[in-house]
Amino acid sequence: MKKPAKPTGRKLIPDDDDCPVRDVLAHLTSKWPMLILFALMEGPHRFLELQRRIENISKRMLTVSLRKLELDGYVQRTVYPESPPRVEYALTPLGESVTHPLINLIGWAQDHHDEIRQARTDFSEKVSNQG
Amino acid sequence: MKKPAKPTGRKLIPDDDDCPVRDVLAHLTSKWPMLILFALMEGPHRFLELQRRIENISKRMLTVSLRKLELDGYVQRTVYPESPPRVEYALTPLGESVTHPLINLIGWAQDHHDEIRQARTDFSEKVSNQG
DNA sequence: GTTATTGGTTACTAAAGGTAACCATTGTTT
DNA sequence: AAACAATGGTTACCTTTAGTAACCAATAAC
Incomplete structure (x- = not known):
């Protein structure tokens, strides 16, 4: 069953699967994947190096996030058959590009962080004044 | 209890609250807030206009996302005391800036969407070949 | 033989995402 | 008058994701 035509405006995005916002950016821009990409910008890192580098990330979240980044082609995982195991994560050209x-x-977020925190304070005050 | 000094590398980010990635971008870049900001770039919209414009968003998710955007100062909410009620959402200067x-x-996501989908296919094949 | 290192996995809980039904108000249709 | 639609939400509920702590096998050092 097709959706009935909506009266107002045109669709912002044609389709869920074709929408780069939903399909690409939501994967990319959540908290941990972004921090991982920034760490890897400085060169390849081993698993535990990344964990030490990114405070407060658990092994599981690091694994899950790295797998997503590998799946989408941003990160290359290389296993060296040594012992103890050595696994290196590096940006692909696609990862460097993004x-x-x-x-x-x-940069924008750093420049406007104070402004945003001020907005949050103002909002809280406004709400509590209104009752 | 302070964390013991970590031996390898320096911290990527000083502190959870001071980190713009965690504090600013994770709010901003998830699926719906980004789509809402794009709709509002074309001018102020009413609540149900936004819902019709952004396919597949429920009223609840629209409300929740708009409240977050308002909280952080990206969006201004204006209620006109008419009946039926009229509520307009518009970008603030901060919202326009971001x-x-x-x-x-x-733009990057649109340009590289096919490449990413190809990477996903390749990854699936690689995994199934490895067993 | 205990400890530490490596790079994870497993089982679990807490939080967020998401849906469908409902609400009060007013105006329009029957 | 009764039913229906439109406004901008809220509530209760379920599902998916985020996140934590404990554990694992392999090897080397003490």
């Missing part, structure tokens, strides 16, 4: 728009966004 | 880095990111 760091540029992400760096812009990070 | 659209620029977000548009870059969207």
Whole structure:
């Protein structure tokens, strides 16, 4: 059953699967994947190096996030058959490519962090004044 | 109890609350908030206009996402005391400002969407070949 | 033989995402 | 008058994701 035509405006995005916002960015821009990509910008890292580098990330979340980044082609995982095992994670060309728009966004966030925190304070005060 | 000094590398980010990635971007870049910001770039919208515009978003998710955007100062909510009620959502200057880095990111995602889907296919094949 | 290192996995709980039904108000249709 | 639609939500509920702590096998050092 097709959806009935909606009266107002046109669709913002054609379709769930074809929508880069939903399909690409939601994977990329959540908390841990972004921090992992930034760590890897400085060169390949081993698993526990990444964990030590990114405070407060658990092994599980690191594994899960790295797998997602590998799945989408941002990160290359290389296992060296040594003992204890050595596993290196490195950016692919696609991963390097995406760091540029992400760096812009990070820069914006740093520049406006105080402003956003002020907005949160103002909002709380406004709400409590209104009852 | 303070954490013992970690031996390898320095911290990527000083502290959870001071980290713009965790504090700013994770709020901003998830699926619905980004789509809402893009809709509002074309001008103020009413609640149900937004819902019709952004396919598959429920009223609850729209409310929740709009409240977050309002809290962080990206969106201004204005109630006109009419009946039936009229509520308009519009970008603040901060909200307009953040659209620029977000548009870059969207552009990247559109340009590389096929590449990412190919990477997913390749990864699935690689995994199934390895057993 | 206990400890530490490696790179994870498993079982579990807490939080967020998401749906369908409902609400009060007013205006329009029957 | 009764039913229906439109407004902008809220409530109760279920599902999916995020996140934690404990555990694992293999090897080397003490």
